[in-house]
Amino acid sequence: xxxxxxxxxxxxxxSAAPLFLPWQAISxxxxxxxxxxxxxxxxxxxxxxxxxxxxxxxxxxxxxxAPLFVLxxxxxxxxxxxxxxxxxxxxxxxxxxxxxxxxxxxxxxxRRGRRIYAGAWFALIAGAPALRATFEGIGGALxxxxxxxxxxxxxxxxxxxxHGHLHVPASGIGPGLPWAAxxxxxxLALLAGREQEVRA
Amino acid sequence: MxxxxxLLLVLQSRLAWARYELHGPMSEPALELVAGSSxxxxxxxxxxxxVERLLPVVVDPLGSRGEPRWTWSEDPDRAGRARFLxxxxxxxxxxxxxxxxLRARPRPPVLPADTTPPLALFxxxxxxxxxxxxxxxxxxxxxxVPSLAGCVLAWWFAGAANPGAPLTWTVLEGxxxxxxxxxxxxxxxxxxxPAEATALVLASEPEAAPISVVTKxxxxxxxxxxxxxxxxxxxxxxxxxxxxxxxxxxxCADFEAxxxxxxxxxxxxxxxxxxxxxxxxxxxxxxxxxxxNGLPQGPRVCLARTAxxxxxxxxxxxx
Numbered sequence: 001x002x003x004x005x006x007x008x009x010x011x012x013x014x015s016a017a018p019l020f021l022p023w024q025a026i027s028x029x030x031x032x033x034x035x036x037x038x039x040x041x042x043x044x045x046x047x048x049x050x051x052x053x054x055x056x057x058x059x060x061x062x063x064x065x066a067p068l069f070v071l072x073x074x075x076x077x078x079x080x081x082x083x084x085x086x087x088x089x090x091x092x093x094x095x096x097x098x099x100x101x102x103x104x105x106x107x108x109x110x111r112r113g114r115r116i117y118a119g120a121w122f123a124l125i126a127g128a129p130a131l132r133a134t135f136e137g138i139g140g141a142l143x144x145x146x147x148x149x150x151x152x153x154x155x156x157x158x159x160x161x162x163h164g165h166l167h168v169p170a171s172g173i174g175p176g177l178p179w180a181a182x183x184x185x186x187x188l189a190l191l192a193g194r195e196q197e198v199r200a
Numbered sequence: 201m202x203x204x205x206x207l208l209l210v211l212q213s214r215l216a217w218a219r220y221e222l223h224g225p226m227s228e229p230a231l232e233l234v235a236g237s238s239x240x241x242x243x244x245x246x247x248x249x250x251v252e253r254l255l256p257v258v259v260d261p262l263g264s265r266g267e268p269r270w271t272w273s274e275d276p277d278r279a280g281r282a283r284f285l286x287x288x289x290x291x292x293x294x295x296x297x298x299x300x301x302l303r304a305r306p307r308p309p310v311l312p313a314d315t316t317p318p319l320a321l322f323x324x325x326x327x328x329x330x331x332x333x334x335x336x337x338x339x340x341x342x343x344x345v346p347s348l349a350g351c352v353l354a355w356w357f358a359g360a361a362n363p364g365a366p367l368t369w370t371v372l373e374g375x376x377x378x379x380x381x382x383x384x385x386x387x388x389x390x391x392x393x394p395a396e397a398t399a400l401v402l403a404s405e406p407e408a409a410p411i412s413v414v415t416k417x418x419x420x421x422x423x424x425x426x427x428x429x430x431x432x433x434x435x436x437x438x439x440x441x442x443x444x445x446x447x448x449x450x451x452c453a454d455f456e457a458x459x460x461x462x463x464x465x466x467x468x469x470x471x472x473x474x475x476x477x478x479x480x481x482x483x484x485x486x487x488x489x490x491x492x493n494g495l496p497q498g499p500r501v502c503l504a505r506t507a508x509x510x511x512x513x514x515x516x517x518x519x
Contacts, residue, residue, distance in 0.1 A: 005333075012329055022316045030428070033315075056336065063332045063343040067325050067350030071317065074358030078315040080389075 004057045007044070008064065014040040015068050019075060030167045032081065034072030034090035041065050042093060042158055045101040046125050048118045049108035058101050069094060076168070085168045092165065092178050096158040096185075100125075103185040106192050113192025120188055128154035129163065156180040213292070214411060215402035216259045218268065219285040222417070224249040226280035229272035229417065234260045236410030239268075243417035247279060254288055256399075256423060258411045294437060295400040299375055302382060303435070305515065306494045307403070308369035310386045310431035321357045325350050367510060368392075371491075372442055372452075374516035381438035391432040394422040399434035406430055445502050445516045447478045452514060453506050459487035461501035466492070472504065491515055 018036045041061070069090060076086035107117035121127075132154045135146035146154075154160045161178040222229065224245030232238045237258035245251065257268055270282045295303070328350030332343035369386040385391060393399055402425070404411060409430030415423050425432055443452035447462075451474055458469040460478065468484030487503050491513060495501055500518030505511050 016322060016325060020317060020319060020322050022314070059340055060333065060336045060343065063336075063347035064329050066347045067328055067354045070351040071321070071325070071354035071358055074355050075315055075317070078313075078358055 008057055008061060011040045011044045011061075012064050012068070015065070019068065019071055031079075032072075032086070032089045032166060032168050033075040033079070034069065034086060035093055035162060035166050037068050037072035038065075038090065038093040038097065039162060041097045042100070042162055045097045046104065046121065046158060048114065048121050049104045051108055051114070055105060058105065061101075065097070081168045088177065089165045089168060093162055096161065096178055096181055099182050099185040100158060103189040106189045110192055116191050117188055120184070124153060124184065125157050126159065129157045129160045132160075133163075156184040158185075212261045212403060212407075213295075213401040214258055214261060214404050214407075215399055215413075216257050216265065217254050217288040217291055218257050219252070219254050219288050221252045221283040221285060222250060223279075223281050223283075225275050226272035226282075227274035229270060229280075229282065231255065231257060231268040231270050231282075233257050233266065233268040234263070234410075237412065239413040239415070241415060241417035244274065245280070245417065251418065252285075253417075254420070256413050256415070258413060260408070291400045295435075298380055298382065298437070301496065301517075302373055302375045302380070303401075304494075305373055305384075306490055307384065307405075307433050308371055308386045308513070309490045310369060310388050310405075310433070312388045313367065315358070317354075317357050321353065324353050328353070369513070370510075371513045371515060372438060374441070374445065374514070376517065376519050378444070381441040382435055383438040384433060384435050386431060386433040388431055389426060389428055391425040391434060392422065393425065393434055395420060397434075397436055398423065399436055401435045403433045403435075404430045405433075442514075443474075445504075445514070446518065449475055449477055450502075451475060452504075453512065455504040455514070456507040456511070457484070457505045459492070459501075459503040461492075461503075464497070 015037045019033055044061070073086055073090050076090065077083070081089075104117060107113035128150060132146045132150050135143065135150065158178060158181040161181045220231075222245060225247045227244035228240065228242065230238050230240040239256055239258065241253075241255070259265055265287070267284050272280060328346040331346035332350075335342040335346065367387065368391065369384070371384040371386075372381055373384060374381045383397065385393065385397065402411075404427055409427045411425060411427040411430075411432070413423055413425055415421055425434075443450060445452060450472065454474050455472040458472045458479070460467050460469050460481075466487060467481035468486075469479045470482050470484060472479055491503050492501075495515075495517065502514065502516045502518070504514040504516075506514075
């Protein structure tokens with residue numbers, strides 16, 4: 001509980017700090033402070049759980065994150081982002097936080113679920129988007145664009161959806177809901193649930 | 201020298217005017233001359249309908265000026281057409297006829313609204329978080345109260361920092377008693393110009409920022425300008441002039457604050473109502489730097505500001 005509590009405090013600080021930085025001067029007005037504030041919560045929610053992890057921390061995280069979510073939404077609105085853009089970006093990220101916290105908790109109940117979730121976390125949730133970002137950022141000049149299979153693997157990651165919606169489109173085209181990422185969370189939870197039924 | 205300066209100022213305008221004849225069917229036509237910048241006309245023309253319009257075109261002030269490209273929708277048979285009738289130079293001529301000193305005055309300091317919340321909110325939210333942690337042992341819903349308080353504080357502070365509608369600077373520039381006045385409107389990213397305040401000259405900072413213009417197709421109307429990440433400044437001749445200003449009285453507006461320069465000395469005069477004589481000098485703030493910079497030495501200067509959340513600024517040079 002103590003280690004988990006410290007982790008939660010760190011997540012709160014990482015989430016709150018960017019909201020108080022003068023992003024207006026650093027970046028354009030299209031940056032979504034709400035999405036930026038939700039990244040630490042999203043990373044924390046997707047992390048694989050152990051069997052012993054307390055569920056009280058997850059319940060407490062909701063109360064800690066709520067004011068920062070509201071502040072992020074208000075700052076999005078203050079930047080002249082439309083209600084639909086702000087709600088879809090912040091709401092989509094918040095939905096992913098809930099979905100992955102639930103999926104990680106559910107997978108933590110069984111040994112097979114924990115193994116599946118940990119593998120999926122390394123391969124799909126964090127690994128594929130990180131590898132794709134490395135290809136596009138550093139390796140792009142040497143190897144060209146990221147291969148198609150890597151793009152396909154990275155697409156259902158909640159971090160890919162977050163990265164794609166960090167900047168609200170200025171053209172007025174609204175962002176889409178994270179269906180692929182929600183689907184992945186559901187599939188992982190279902191895989192863990194089947195194991196439980198078999199064992200029962 | 202003055203002709204060269206005038207020509208330079210004319211060439212710096214990001215907006216030119218082109219005369220077009222548009223024949224339907226077409227819907228939401230848009231024209232583009234400079235990549236990234238466009239003029240979109242809201243509305244539609246049916247088959248057989250046509251309209252002749254003088255349209256604003258965003259140009260590269262230092263680039264060559266060709267014929268804009270058109271796109272539109274709802275024309276399956278490709279029967280709609282846009283006929284270019286030529287560029288209209290009336291605005292440029294009207295602008296270049298003004299005294300060069302009047303056109304070359306410093307622009308208002310347009311900056312994006314600062315949306316960064318105050319640091320005090322960080323500590324207030326931190327306090328709410330600690331209270332939530334402290335109350336968590338009393339039950340699952342016990343942290344609800346400090347969390348909700350944090351939400352209200354966050355919304356209120358960010359709402360208070362939000363200036364609401366984007367600030368539009370309005371500066372009225374006068375020169376020489378009965379001489380012409382110009383009105384300068386400036387704003388960050390978005391600038392709405394009503395039909396009676398159409399720009400003679402449009403400037404952007406950065407100079408090459410893409411600008412999109414939206415206006416109506418059916419008839420001449422106001423312009424909605426948008427330039428992401430840029431300041432927009434529009435200037436036009438103020439007709440009729442707002443009034444006359446001299447020490448015996450003024451009939452421009454009720455000023456909230458006035459700064460007066462006579463014989464090289466600046467004095468603060470406080471509020472100055474319409475029709476009253478110039479108030480006596482008193483202690484007060486110095487004039488804003490952007491308003492007093494770049495003025496010629498010698499003539500009498502009156503700088504003034506009206507009241508309200510979106511005040512009008514006056515900068516008048518006497519003879």
